[in-house]
Amino acid sequence: MFTEIHNTIEDIVFAQVTEVGDSIERSKNGELCTCHQCRIDTACYVLNRIEPHYISSNRGVARVEQATIARQQKVAEIVSLIYEGIRQVNHNRRPFIDHGSRNVDPEMVLNTPIFNIPIIIGRVFNGLNFEPLPEAKVELFQNGDIAVMKDAAWQNPFMIVPNTEGTFTFWPTSIPAEATAINKIFEFSVKVEAPNLETLTHVFKIPVTSEMQTADAYFRKRSFKLPNLHLFPEDGEDEF
Ligand SMILES: [Zn+2]
Numbered sequence: 001m002f003t004e005i006h007n008t009i010e011d012i013v014f015a016q017v018t019e020v021g022d023s024i025e026r027s028k029n030g031e032l033c034t035c036h037q038c039r040i041d042t043a044c045y046v047l048n049r050i051e052p053h054y055i056s057s058n059r060g061v062a063r064v065e066q067a068t069i070a071r072q073q074k075v076a077e078i079v080s081l082i083y084e085g086i087r088q089v090n091h092n093r094r095p096f097i098d099h100g101s102r103n104v105d106p107e108m109v110l111n112t113p114i115f116n117i118p119i120i121i122g123r124v125f126n127g128l129n130f131e132p133l134p135e136a137k138v139e140l141f142q143n144g145d146i147a148v149m150k151d152a153a154w155q156n157p158f159m160i161v162p163n164t165e166g167t168f169t170f171w172p173t174s175i176p177a178e179a180t181a182i183n184k185i186f187e188f189s190v191k192v193e194a195p196n197l198e199t200l201t202h203v204f205k206i207p208v209t210s211e212m213q214t215a216d217a218y219f220r221k222r223s224f225k226l227p228n229l230h231l232f233p234e235d236g237e238d239e240f
Pocket of ligand 1: 033035036038039098099
């Protein structure tokens with residue numbers, strides 16, 4: 001249900017975060033971290049502050065290429081939010097993750113068919129007051145096992161810390177495919193644990209079409225947004 005519509009603003013934000021992040025890296029501005037997680041946190045910062053634009057996803061990938069004056073104004077607005085976001089994210093830099101990891105996986109095997117699982121993004125809230133959870137442990141499972149991440153810059157379990165608006169992200173490792181253009185559905189679940197709240201498990205499916213592993217595909221990050229998850233106090237379960 002959640003994959004049939006697509007927020008085109010996400011495509012622009014991810015593309016621009018990549019561009020801005022890469023240009024900061026090239027400028028060797030050592031003060032700003034542009035690792036995977038800081039880029040994702042920056043993208044979430046922007047996406048939470050800008051109006052989404054939804055289309056039904058069967059309209060193809062070329063949609064982002066349409067150049068209009070409205071879009072260019074949107075891009076300018078997004079880029080300025082990205083710079084604001086990168087500074088905020090760096091100001092509240094996440095503990096527990098390896099910020100030093102480069103943005104390319106050196107182990108990546110090119111030109112083999114793979115299922116490139118999208119980045120999974122979700123948010124956790126306190127169900128009583130709708131505030132984002134300031135701390136929580138989020139784990140991603142696939143077939144009952146803890147899901148393996150794309151590289152060391154991605155954490156599983158993911159620890160939610162204050163000031164990141166309850167956002168968690170995972171990028172599961174790609175799965176080898178026999179050929180390209182095979183459609184397959186992958187089942188995952190997230191388990192969220194937070195102090196004094198009842199543990200929540202959410203099961204979901206992601207349809208993926210296999211493709212050739214290329215550096216371009218690696219950077220063309222797709223995202224899969226989960227519905228907001230709400231946790232309730234341990235003894236209040238039957239009220240809802
Ligand atoms: Zn970082």
